[in-house]
Amino acid sequence: MKGKHIPMRTCVGCGSAFPKKELLRIALTPEKELKIDPAGKLPGRGFYICPKSDCLERAIKNKNWAKKFNLVPGQDLISALKEAIGEEEGKVGED
Ligand SMILES: [Zn+2]
Secondary structure, eight states, X not given: XXXXXXXXXXXXXXXXXXXXXXXXXXXXXXXXXXXXXXXXXXXXXXXXEXXXXXXXXXXXXXXXXXXXTTOOOOHHHHHXXXXXXXXXXXXXXOO
């Protein structure tokens, strides 16, 4: 039996690769707005981040990903990300 191919993506915070489903996707809409895409279904370009506040802090500081997309992450997005990541982090031992 062959192992299943697991799609890997790189976190913009820590720069490590993880299975796509373990990361949170942020999509860039054609209007150049960033949207959190928990289902990974929004069309267009996007990037991935670990659902960890550490990685979020690092991503906010290094901003390489923002340069790549030629945009500035607004306070709105940062707050929304913090909220989304906080929820993910809070999911411990939940059934
Ligand atoms: Zn990370």
